[in-house]
Amino acid sequence: MAVTDAANGGGGTTTTSIRHAFGNVLALFILLLIGVLAFSIRLFSVIKYESVIHEFDPYFNYRVTQFLTKNGIYDFWNWFDDRTWYPLGRVIGGTVYPGLTLTAGTLWWLLNSLNIPLSVETVCVFTAPIFSAFASWATYLLTKEVKGTGAGLTAAVILAMVPSYISRSVAGSYDNEAVAIFALIFTFYLYIKTLNTGSLFYATLNSIAYFYMVCSWGGYTFIINLIPMHVLLCIVTGRYSPRLYIAYAPLVILGTLLAALVPVVGFNAVMTSEHFASFLVFIIIHVVALVYYIKGILSPKMFRVAMALVVSLGLAVCCAMIAVLIAVVASSPTKGWSGRSLSLLDPTYASKYIPIIASVSEHQPPTWPSYFMDINVLAFLVPAGIIACFSPLSDASSFVVLYIVTSVYFSGVMVRLMLVLAPAACIMSGIALSQAFDVFTRSIKFQLPSLSDGSHADAGDASSESVVHNDTVKADKSEDTSKERTSKKSRKKEKEPVEKPLSKSQIKKRLLVLPLETSIIAILLLVLLGAFYVVHSVWAAAEAYSAPSIVLTSHTHDGLHVFDDFREAYAWLSHNTEVDDKVASWWDYGYQTTAMANRTVIVDNNTWNNTHIATVGTAMSSPEKAAWEIFNSLDVKYVLVVFGGLVGYPSDDINKFLWMVRIGGGVFPHIKEPDYLRDGQYRIDSMATPTMLNCLMYKLSYYRFVETDGKAFDRVRRTEIGKKHIKLTHFEEVFTTHHWMVRIYKLKPPKNRIRGKAKKSKSKASSKTTSKRKGPKRNPF
């Protein structure tokens, strides 16, 4: 921006410079407003509910942040948490992406040192909205590098309210993605900036931004694969330049070194297959750079000879490298890829081999409606944006095209990666919208009767065009450094759509001008489209994505119902159980239990140990006695189940139960999924299999359920349950929340005495009846 302005202001008339100054100020205000919009659209959750941390993972992040602010960074780094994954414990410092926590911790520390005494929770709640404002500014910068200020502003405003991003960054959604999306866009911006300027300063900044991204989210592998892909694309399409080298080589070296500093990444930065692409491209770019260098110093004839030499040598080296690589990769069982990455490459991988990844709903492939829900009209604008990027194709625009193509693929594999698609879609839509408006407004401008305005604009544009032309000529003449040229190139790019119809030739311009009515209608339609988008986004922000999921509401004819059962249950646990008691539940509720109830859990949402989770899954799918033994061996005192059958809360444990069976059966083969299915159907009514009716989860969920309505009608499954009168022998109910959503059971201690033989029970029963019979007889005496 600055470079463009300087060039324009220097060479142009005073009118243009004033116009540009005005434009800059306007742009600044628009950006500020975009920031405000991005922040405030995410506050619906606080206004409609309360200032509270949402969902599951944010509770862990919140707990970690609390620890950080209380104990300082070194204790955080070395934190061994003995309250999760009992009895294994978890080294939090070495297994967590610290970016988010450190960011919020720094924010809190900063505010406190300024004597603004906000609680840690408040800071955590509002971290995500703040960073979404940053993210929209970063989008502005990135898109501006690609297609100019107009596109930048449009993209920024679209990103500020894209529902997909809102879903992960409403106030209270204190998750890694909240800051990671900003880091992702900003890293891409700095990469493009370096690519356009060839400045080593920006290259260094780029590595630091990449480091921040690595700190924040495991999604950094997307960057370290996308950028090499783009570099490769540039090389293949003959666009190699020293700028490309500057943009790439420092990033690989510095970025990898910095990434290795993050404890959770460590040696993975050089050991796992996710990072190999970057090193491979690093080698290739050096070979290419060498070829270009030799080409420059040799005569064409000599070059051909040298070329043959280098190519054969290079091929030999490459073959050797690849052979080593393949040997290394083949020696590891997963071929060096982590399960999640593998399921990205082969979308069916997880469902086949790793039920624990497949069980998470956000790891499922998305449905078509979810695209419409999450990016709405952007889905229609993206193709137009891609076309706009091809006219003309520059290094920067080719990068954006590559970004959208890959992220569309990834979003098709996992719902949660829709989040990576969202910025790309916003950038593309921004470009498309801004280009469309450009064309239409220009058409109108040309055809309006009041020629004075038109000529004025004409003059301005023409003069600015001439400046550019001059500059280009000058640049060509002086054989300037690459840096200058890029800036010009990019500027030309920005200007081109504007200039083309004006400058090249009057005929061409006339051809591109659309009829007045068409233009007006098209603009109206585009505005309408935008309005739809705004309405949808605000609706999504207010209704769809603001629910904190620990507090639920439902509207019925007799008003609003609030279900605050989760917090009720956690509060009960924290007030009525011993500090060291262990609570077993399915892993979804692990983070919340440790954060809200402050009790030790067996498994939690950090699903690092499949066997441990399978143990809990096995216990849940075993009959009561076997389950008791498993839980007792883990020192479990309380078992917590989530049950939605009374109020119709669909994501309860019975609906998740098949995953427990699958995950448990994956490790302990005596748990077999077909045992729980009747003719391949999962059912809980009287047709359910005996294994199902006798498993612990069924019993704990439906214990005493018949007492509620007399029929035991499950509102989630919409059926009467199969076994209504359940007797528990090894567990006892200790707490059930108001709407029965959370039920807590206690393990009974082992029997104090061991009864005699079973055959005695008959005689005992008969003796009871006899004594009863005798009872009344004796009484009169």
Place this chain on the structure above:
Amino acid sequence: MAKLLFVLLALIPLLCSSFSPDSPSDRRILVLLDDFALKSSHSIFLNSLQSRGFDLDFKLADDPKIALQRYGQYLYDGLILFCPTIERFGGSIDAAAVLDFVDSGHDLIVAADSNASDLIREIATECGVDFDEDLSAMVVDHSGYAVSSTEGDHTLIASDDLIKSDVILGSKKIEAPVLFQGIGHSLNPSNSLVLKVLSASPTAYSANPKSKLTSPPSLTGSSISLVSVVQARNNARVLISGSLSLFSNRFFRSGVQKAGSPTKHDKSGNEQFLTELSKWVFHERGHLKAVNVQHHKAGEADEPSIYRINDDLEYSVEIYEWSGTTWEPYVANDVQVQFYMMSPYVLKTLSTDGKGRYFTSFKVPDVYGVFQFKVEYERLGYTSLSLSKQIPVRPFRHNEYERFIPTAYPYYGASFSMMAGFLIFSAVHLYNK
């Protein structure tokens, strides 16, 4: 001596929980009788209890006013059921109440007899003792009977097959056989809580002595138990005998000669057997307590809240045995401590100083997690000790690793020489024009 003891005991406030840490022995005992004649016919046994300081409360079993607890507090520490024929207790007592009494840590003596009621059988079954289902059956032994003046039907048995445990039966050997006349019972071998104290000889069987045997008896040989004890998981102790006359003055006083044995004892072993056994049942013997569990790093005194892997630590615990009047140091060489996380990582036998203190030291394994110091001490006759203390073990801090590794010096050298080389190269390349 006995009087002094009585005074001493009377001074101790009578607490309702039976195993108060100060004195685990029972104080107040309710004796339920079929009729008050038993009070005199079994006076030797009952008097021996009273002389040991127990406060006996005699009631008829169908007395409508009897109650085990009032306002949620137990009125008694022990219960003796000398009422084999009772079908229904009076007052608020029933089988469930008796079992709750046991489950809340109180002791029980049950004497059945040949005409034992279903109620008594039910209580016994709940404790893991199965009396012969044949209601008229008695234990008959044609080779192990007690020789008496009148040739009977060999239901009076002289048994000397006693459990070998000094804790249960005292250190003094019981020389004379024990006289027994009553019904036999069997125990489930998988039941680890119940012990056969007095078992029948291999030639015994359980059948109705008055009728002819038509089918093989269900209980035969030494699998028949005559007297059994149960130590429940909460350390409540139960004595179950198939004979009420076992406790009677007649059996206590009579001489005994086992069939086929030349020696004739002037006095049967019953008195010694039952006195010692009642001492055990009422927690005058074999009751352990573990106190003062301490652990700390070697060379330090304070207990840390967390250990690091490979720390050296010291662990100690004090174990005392109740002698009936005082806590005496318990001396054994088989007390072990486990350092446990799902399975024991360290298992060490504790050494003792003979004054009740047990101690050891070991190195924390190279595994982090939440560990437990576990002492699981279960010995025949003793109350079970089960101590566990949770302690987390953390990995090294970031600055606890070795700073410079000697074997890595070539690499340090390589990187620094590389840096220097790059500097020189840059200088030469840039300024050598």
